[in-house]
Amino acid sequence: MFWENIKLAIEAMRTSKLRTALSLLGIIIGVGAVVAILNLGASATENITGSLAQGGSDIISVYPNPNERTQSIFNIQFGLTLRDSNEGIDYVIPVMNSHGNFKSKDATSSSNYLGVESTYFSTQKLLYSSGSGFTAQENIDANQVVILGASLATKLFPEESPVGKNITLLTGDQGKMTTFEVIGVLKDKEQSYTMNYNDSAFIPFNTFTRKIYKITSVSTYIIKLKPGYDTVNVTNQLNKFLDSIVGSDGYNTFSSAMIANIASQVTGTLSLFLAAIAGISLLVGGIGIMNIMLVSVAERTKEIGIRKALGASPSVIRGQFLVEAITLTLVGGIIGIVFGSGLSYAVTNIAGWTLKLSYTSFAIAVGFSMFVGIFFGWYPAKTASKLDPIEALNYE
Amino acid sequence: MAKSIIYLDNVKRYYLVGDYFVKALDGVSLNINEGEFTSIMGPSGSGKSTMMNLIGCLDTATSGIIKIDGESTNGMNETELAYIRNKKVGFIFQQFNLLGKQSALKNVETPLLYGGISPKLRKEMAMEALDVVGLADRMKHRPNELSGGQKQRVAIARAIVSNPSILLADEPTGALDTKTGHQIMELFETLNAQGRTVIFVTHDLSLGNRCRRQIHLRDGKILGAI
Numbered sequence: 142m143f144w145e146n147i148k149l150a151i152e153a154m155r156t157s158k159l160r161t162a163l164s165l166l167g168i169i170i171g172v173g174a175v176v177a178i179l180n181l182g183a184s185a186t187e188n189i190t191g192s193l194a195q196g197g198s199d200i201i202s203v204y205p206n207p208n209e210r211t212q213s214i215f216n217i218q219f220g221l222t223l224r225d226s227n228e229g230i231d232y233v234i235p236v237m238n239s240h241g242n243f244k245s246k247d248a249t250s251s252s253n254y255l256g257v258e259s260t261y262f263s264t265q266k267l268l269y270s271s272g273s274g275f276t277a278q279e280n281i282d283a284n285q286v287v288i289l290g291a292s293l294a295t296k297l298f299p300e301e302s303p304v305g306k307n308i309t310l311l312t313g314d315q316g317k318m319t320t321f322e323v324i325g326v327l328k329d330k331e332q333s334y335t336m337n338y339n340d341s342a343f344i345p346f347n348t349f350t351r352k353i354y355k356i357t358s359v360s361t362y363i364i365k366l367k368p369g370y371d372t373v374n375v376t377n378q379l380n381k382f383l384d385s386i387v388g389s390d391g392y393n394t395f396s397s398a399m400i401a402n403i404a405s406q407v408t409g410t411l412s413l414f415l416a417a418i419a420g421i422s423l424l425v426g427g428i429g430i431m432n433i434m435l436v437s438v439a440e441r442t443k444e445i446g447i448r449k450a451l452g453a454s455p456s457v458i459r460g461q462f463l464v465e466a467i468t469l470t471l472v473g474g475i476i477g478i479v480f481g482s483g484l485s486y487a488v489t490n491i492a493g494w495t496l497k498l499s500y501t502s503f504a505i506a507v508g509f510s511m512f513v514g515i516f517f518g519w520y521p522a523k524t525a526s527k528l529d530p531i532e533a534l535n536y537e
Numbered sequence: 538m539a540k541s542i543i544y545l546d547n548v549k550r551y552y553l554v555g556d557y558f559v560k561a562l563d564g565v566s567l568n569i570n571e572g573e574f575t576s577i578m579g580p581s582g583s584g585k586s587t588m589m590n591l592i593g594c595l596d597t598a599t600s601g602i603i604k605i606d607g608e609s610t611n612g613m614n615e616t617e618l619a620y621i622r623n624k625k626v627g628f629i630f631q632q633f634n635l636l637g638k639q640s641a642l643k644n645v646e647t648p649l650l651y652g653g654i655s656p657k658l659r660k661e662m663a664m665e666a667l668d669v670v671g672l673a674d675r676m677k678h679r680p681n682e683l684s685g686g687q688k689q690r691v692a693i694a695r696a697i698v699s700n701p702s703i704l705l706a707d708e709p710t711g712a713l714d715t716k717t718g719h720q721i722m723e724l725f726e727t728l729n730a731q732g733r734t735v736i737f738v739t740h741d742l743s744l745g746n747r748c749r750r751q752i753h754l755r756d757g758k759i760l761g762a763i
Contacts, residue, residue, distance in 0.1 A: 142650065142653075145650055152638060156638065443634075444636060446634075447634045447635075447636060448636075448647070448651075449595075449619065449622075450593070450595060450622060450628050450634070451622070451623065451628070451647050451648045451651060451695070452619050452620065452622045452623020452624070452648055452651040452652065453619060453623075453651045454615065454616040454619035454620070454651075455615050455616060455619070456616065457619075457651060530595045530596075531590055531595050531596055534595070534630070534634065
């Protein structure tokens with residue numbers, strides 16, 4: 142009986158193709174929009190969290206924002222204080238940051254440079270395309286060695302390998318010159334939210350503080366967590382700790398995990414909100430289905446009369462028209478899924494994201510279109526089942 | 538003793554039209570035994586169709602007792618009436634009332650569908666019924682590809698396919714020419730000879746007179762019977 146009803150439904154759809162197509166349009170657009178929005182939301186979240194995770198999900202950066210009172214707090218020793226403040230912290234790397242002019246034999250570049258400890262590179266997952274990093278001893282000795290980011294290396298040495306060559310760094314207004322030996326070049330690394338590694342140079346921390354700027358205030362603390370600790374939790378605890386020392390305006394913390402967390406919450410909420418709006422078009426589509434089903438029942442009054450005379454009970458007639466409405470909305474839903482997925486594919490292609498199809502959205506779309514079929518098909522089906530057999534038979 | 542298949546006792550069917558009742562059937566009593574061939578005759582508005590609808594369980598009486606195959610239909614709900622229509626009654630209408638989009642075979646299968654018969658058996662039984670009415674070679678045709686007489690044969694095949702006790706034919710020859718009408722009548726006679734109870738409503742005296750038992754209706758009452 143069920144299959145017979147589906148056959149009848151398909152037959153009814155085929156006899157009035159244009160009308161069926163038009164009445165399905167609402168469902169197709171509604172389902173398509175819901176599917177597209179949920180898929181795009183999922184893809185956007187995936188891409189944002191993906192690119193954030195590149196910055197290291199187990200790393201928290203603390204940026205001091207010193208004033209006269211707190212200036213002296215942010216020194217190298219404060220890194221140890223930070224480390225001891227939370228059991229989730231593995232180690233803390235203080236980083237100095239400045240800007241200067243680099244000069245090779247062929248070219249110059251105005252770039253960012255950092256004073257870092259030897260563990261910085263592995264912590265930030267930086268790899269070498271040639272040469273290597275400096276050792277802990279070289280840092281202690283304040284050797285004049287430098288590691289170049291990928292694009293800075295090409296800029297300064299367009300034609301030859303930089304490793305082993307010397308470059309000069311000009312700093313300050315007086316044009317103080319310091320010569321460095323290039324010992325390593327980094328592989329190309331995607332720009333993170335806070336740092337462009339490719340156009341930067343890296344020198345030992347002690348070289349920075351003793352030979353370039355004789356200062357002790359640190360510009361960034363890179364905090365590496367122990368495995369198994371939640372970055373968001375530790376960040377929150379760290380914020381409380383720093384609040385108590387320098388006040389909430391005395392520093393900023395940044396962790397990819399925190400941003401990823403917020404970003405996925407925002408895109409999640411946004412896509413749910415948009416999907417809800419798209420859901421309204423499903424409702425409108427449902428009204429279209431109800432309309433077409435009422436027309437169908439009216440047109441087929443005679444057929445209903447004949448079927449009743451042949452022994453179809455009210456529930457059988459109701460089932461026939463309900464199945465027809467559900468088939469109609471399901472077909473619309475499936476076309477809508479294809480349409481919505483195509484739309485998501487096009488948009489992600491243009492935006493340069495990788496498409497992540499949300500199968501949940503397909504399930505929601507199918508479920509919702511069936512629900513629309515049942516909800517809006519019920520009344521027309523009930524009308525059909527309640528027709529008086531004699532009146533229906535005599536209907537012309 | 539012959540078994541009573543249709544029993545009507547003082548059956549009335551009134552319709553409320555505006556402020557007054559139309560007495561479509563006004564106290565009809567009747568007994569028809571299994572295997573009888575009965576014609577019902579009378580002018581338009583005499584209550585023929587109303588009586589057929591009541592016997593066929595398409596309608597319910599205002600008062601009186603109706604028993605089909607010994608079972609009282611009084612107080613039955615729509616589903617129970619549908620069951621009686623499906624199992625006990627085969628309808629044949631003046632306007633054939635075939636399902637226009639379905640093949641002859643599918644049309645004949647329809648009562649079996651509602652009777653819960655399996656698809657395979659449905660097809661076999663429908664082909665057999667079409668064979669009985671001489672249309673085995675037309676089973677793939679749709680109603681609009683068939684002549685009037687052929688359509689009525691399909692309708693008859695549909696009426697007999699589930700082997701009901703009663704065939705109710707409401708002016709089955711009304712839309713056919715005389716010659717075809719007589720052929721259809723012959724088919725009914727054959728079906729009756731095979732033991733089926735036939736009730737045959739007609740205007741046509743020459744057809745009505747071929748029945749052993751004749752009932753004449755006027756103004757909702759039985760005028761006379763042979």
